Amino acid sequence: MAKTNLKEKKAASGAKLKVVDDSAIKTTSYSDINLKQWRNYEHVKTDTLWEFPSRLKEGGHSNEYHGNYIPQIAQQIYERFTKKNDIVLDLFFGSGTSGIEAVNMQRRCIGVELKDELVESVSQKFTPKQLVTDVNIICADSASEDAKSKIQARLDVMGKKNAQLLMLHPPYDDIIKFSDRKEDLSNCATTEEFYNLFEKVAKNGYDLLEKGRFACLIIGDKYANSQHIPLGFECMARMNKLGFITKAIIIKDMQGNERAKGKTANLWRYRALAGGFYIFKHEYVMVFQKV
Numbered sequence: 001m002a003k004t005n006l007k008e009k010k011a012a013s014g015a016k017l018k019v020v021d022d023s024a025i026k027t028t029s030y031s032d033i034n035l036k037q038w039r040n041y042e043h044v045k046t047d048t049l050w051e052f053p054s055r056l057k058e059g060g061h062s063n064e065y066h067g068n069y070i071p072q073i074a075q076q077i078y079e080r081f082t083k084k085n086d087i088v089l090d091l092f093f094g095s096g097t098s099g100i101e102a103v104n105m106q107r108r109c110i111g112v113e114l115k116d117e118l119v120e121s122v123s124q125k126f127t128p129k130q131l132v133t134d135v136n137i138i139c140a141d142s143a144s145e146d147a148k149s150k151i152q153a154r155l156d157v158m159g160k161k162n163a164q165l166l167m168l169h170p171p172y173d174d175i176i177k178f179s180d181r182k183e184d185l186s187n188c189a190t191t192e193e194f195y196n197l198f199e200k201v202a203k204n205g206y207d208l209l210e211k212g213r214f215a216c217l218i219i220g221d222k223y224a225n226s227q228h229i230p231l232g233f234e235c236m237a238r239m240n241k242l243g244f245i246t247k248a249i250i251i252k253d254m255q256g257n258e259r260a261k262g263k264t265a266n267l268w269r270y271r272a273l274a275g276g277f278y279i280f281k282h283e284y285v286m287v288f289q290k291v
Helices: 035-040 071-081 097-104 116-123 145-157 191-208 231-242 262-275
Strands: 008-010 016-018 087-090 108-113 135-139 163-168 209-219 222-224 227-229 244-253 282-290
Touching: 071 097, 071 163, 071 209, 071 282, 087 097, 097 108, 097 135, 108 116, 108 145, 116 135, 135 145, 145 191, 163 191, 191 209, 191 231, 209 231, 209 244, 231 244, 231 282
Parallel strands: 087 108, 087 163, 108 135, 163 209
Antiparallel strands: 008 016, 209 282, 222 227, 244 282
16 A cells, blocks of 8 residues: 555545645654654753743742742643643642643643642632533542542543542641641651651552553752751652652752742851751752553
8 A cells, every 4th residue: 555645635526635644743652742853842851950040920820829839840741741631630739730731731630639728719720611621629638548539539530540640749848837737748747757648648649640651749858957858869769669660850940939038048148158058949850650
């Protein structure tokens, strides 16, 4: 049989039909990026140092909630590791960055948020139709079996057995207190308790994620008791323990997501010089795969 190679064929009626040559398209099983045209994706990052001079504020995004991650991370991760109509599962939904960008990029999202008042306010960012077809927000403890059951029920309604991408942006231990709830990871009595509770959340995510698909962990470290506490690497180890393999450790410049230190900048510099430590200017974007 002769190859068509994008040439036009005449139909019986005499009309001309353009035949699409499938050999001109090559994608992975988890992305819509056409590898035959890989030079056209200069906006997609493939290195491990991400610098964004400012937070994106267009497309429904805002910075009214301290502690949310910048939308550019979702844009990069979604384009690399999802296809249109795929379902993103975010177990720390917060102010809804994952859901907003899912809508913008023609993906779908299930978000789990502990605080009912935040669920109510974030729901206002979406239309009633979007809250039915594109974004499902669940008020629950992401570490619980109840949350897992509710997510599975939403997946069934959305026509999928599993999610195609897992997003995790937990509190950085107790650096910022997000609520008074004991289930809140920012209220853990010890860092070890934080790790254990994070692992429970990640286990739910692992179980609900489609095999072969990817997870993204956005996290930073902290200082306590005059020493550096490597939250990111211990959380990575917990995810590896669950069965995820680590695909990338990306260093992201925090200048696009930090609150300005203003007049306190010199005070922090003095403390660093006096205490023998360095001021954090980065956080991690860690990418994993369920194999």
